């Protein structure tokens with residue numbers, strides 16, 4: 210039986226500063242459908258969803274809700290019509306309780322006051338629908354005390370509190386671990402089964418093929434194709450996305466390694482890790498791998514002087530370094546790419562150029578003045594290198610598409626000409642094509658002599674990109690794999706063998 214259409218758009222157009230972000234987009238969402246939107250970074254996915262949910266106004270075109278044209282002046286309008294949006298960068302009020310966030314805008318009242326009893330009861334009811342992950346959330350807790358996955362549940366609950374008919378997810382799993390993601394999929398499937406239509410934006414093909422019914426592929430502000438998941442495959446989708454066939458996704462590995470560049474000896478930073486030792490070599494890409502929470506990020510941050518360490522020595526090209534803060538590390542040529550670009554990676558209110566020169570402003574200044582020409586030239590050089598797409602040079606970084614923000618962070622670090630680069634989740638939010646570009650770039654940099662250390666929660670990426678990995682578990686180095694031994698199965702067994710041993714010692 211054909212499912213009923215809930216929402217459709219017809220010929221939606223949107224320009225920013227004269228450049229088209231959407232060139233006439235028509236999509237159709239049915240009741241109970243999980244509809245994926247895919248496309249390269251900057252293709253227009255988030256912009257389209259922002260228009261459907263009243264965040265932006267279209268320049269032309271129409272949105273139909275149950276066949277009737279609607280016009281949303283703001284997100285509140287859209288929410289009242291039943292359109293919920295779980296944003297890529299979560300948008301909750303951190304200092305309010307869970308219950309207040311869920312019912313914000315339509316709090317239950319009694320004699321002119323908020324009816325807290327009703328608020329808690331109704332919040333509980335909605336959260337309980339999410340199974341264990343929802344049950345563990347207290348409606349009276351402050352949102353700031355919740356983990357990202359829990360905050361996401363609150364965002365969904367917020368959408369459900371106003372009887373939503375359409376729910377939009379923008380890269381919802383980018384900060385979730387596997388278990389949390391699979392919990393989210395269960396919730397999404399349940400919501401769809403209850404008749405809600407769902408738009409789902411993601412760069413991860415496996416999850417799209419796992420939960421979606423239909424895929425709409427966008428490129429450069431237009432819809433290229435809409436296909437049922439059952440009748441297609443990842444190869445077709447990706448080649449439609451990038452407009453060409455992608456060959457082997459991972460670059461060739463290095464044939465030989467050069468001299469030692471960085472040596473870390475007995476690094477301890479309790480409670481996160483202890484006695485960690487490893488080295489990096491010229492021309493080699495090293496991976497720090499392990500489960501989320503194993504201590505990889507903490508180790509990288511300590512080497513780069515961002516967090517304090519209790520003990521341990523760090524040598525660069527055989528010379529012992531005194532790293533007391535991140536300035537010391539950066540001066541020596543050791544840089545860190547953060548996994549959390551919103552919190553500590555970029556100045557979202559500033560322009561491209563301002564972000565590029567911020568970490569090394571003195572290098573662009575003479576007599577206390579910034580040389581505009583030099584700043585512009587360098588920005589352009591590295592922007593091109595990383596293929597960062599924007600609509601105008603004065604654009605705030607916050608309005609670049611998510612993947613392009615990530616590329617910009619890499620560009621910014623490369624402009625510092627580092628010797629050792631720690632990259633924490635370097636391709637988070639990056640589309641499949643650009644991801645392959647970044648992998649090639651990393652290989653090129655490593656050939657040119659930059660020592661690269663990758664931390665990635667995607668195991669295929671770790672295995673595909675790294676020449677050697679150091680396996681970390683509960684803050685300790687538990688093994689090392691390289692060459693033919695470097696496989697996903699071996700990483701998993703190295704981790705579990707260690708856990709078994711720990712158990713027998715207890």
Ligand SMILES: Nc1ncnc2c1ncn2[C@@H]1O[C@H](COP(=O)(O)OP(=O)(O)OP(=O)(O)O)[C@@H](O)[C@H]1O
Pocket residue numbers: 225226230248249250251252253254255256257598599600604608609610611612613638640
């Ligand atoms: N507020 C804005 N001001 C100016 N340009 C914008 C604004 N919002 C989006 N754009 C531009 O519109 C284009 C489409 O961006 P959009 O965020 O929709 O891409 P996306 O498909 O969601 O990409 P990603 O996968 O990287 O998140 C980009 O070129 C972006 O720079």
Ligand SMILES: [Mg+2]
Pocket residue numbers: 254255256297379610611612
């Ligand atoms: Mg986006």
